[in-house]
Amino acid sequence: MTPDEYCRRKAAASGSSFYYSFLFLPPEKRRAITALYAFCREVDDAVDEAADPGIARAKLIWWRGEVHAAFDGSAQHPVARALAPVVRAYRIAESDLAQIIDGMEMDLDYNRYPDFATLEVYCHRVAGVVGMLSAGIFGYTQPATLEYARTLGLALQLTNIIRDVGEDVRRNRIYLPLDELARFGLSSSDIVEHREDERFERLMAFQIARARDCHERALALLPPSDRRGQRAGLVMAAIYRALLEEIASLHGRTLNQSVALTPMRKLWIAWRTWVTA
DSSP states (O other), X not given: OOHHHHHHHHHHHHTOTHHXXXXXXXXXXXXXXXXXXXXXXXXXXXXXXXXXXXXXXXXXXXXXXXXXXXXXXXXXXXXXXXXXXXXXXXXXXXXXXXXXXXXXXXXXXXXXOSSHHHHHHHHIIIIIHHHHHHHHHHOOSSTHHHHHHHHHHHHHHHHHHHHTXXXXXXXXXXXXXHHHHHHTTOOHHHHHTTOOSHHHHHHHHXXXXXXHHHHHHHHHHSOGGGTTTTHHHHHHHHHHHHHHHHHHHTTTOOSSSOOOOOHHHHHXXXXXXXXXX
């Protein structure tokens, strides 16, 4: 199996909505963005799949070495080997990939976030940076497009957090800021005990409103001249916005149920967005 084949299988197996945004890209850009996505999946799995935090940290240290090796041509892991030509072709800095690992490492430092400022740092590292690197792969001409991509990354990550409240708490993680829980009369124990009462609905309405605002701010930042080049990101924005509205229709009740769009609906949104953007 070649490094590129490994990355394609990693992306497809994840079932992520990101996969649908890659479908209509030219082959070279599709290969590059798939390698970047596979890297994100690998370092995320290094944390999520390790029961021992010490082992998870050791894996991230190893991945930092593989990132460095991708820049000097000595990488061993198929994802790092697939990334090697990508970082050269698209001028990706080693520090950018290191920031993504820094974000994943925050999951070992925090299982509760005290406030949105702390959470926003996490979101920037695991999603904002990825958004900016993706924009570079898709191609842009205006500096404002990078701010669009950073803001869209935040919007997508906030949507993930809203969707995954129940799944995350089963891993003993709460990404909803603790000071915001308190504002709505809730504590972390209410989330752990899966209490979906009116207080929880109000809290989630607040979270949904903030995510909507991020989506709208991102789209407003995208210069018209770069809109066509950034269609893959717009596909992601459309899929995630549809998911957010699906959650809103359920009053944000994601503690005791999973909410997802069907593959066919994602494909339809992807195709419609691609041809009309």
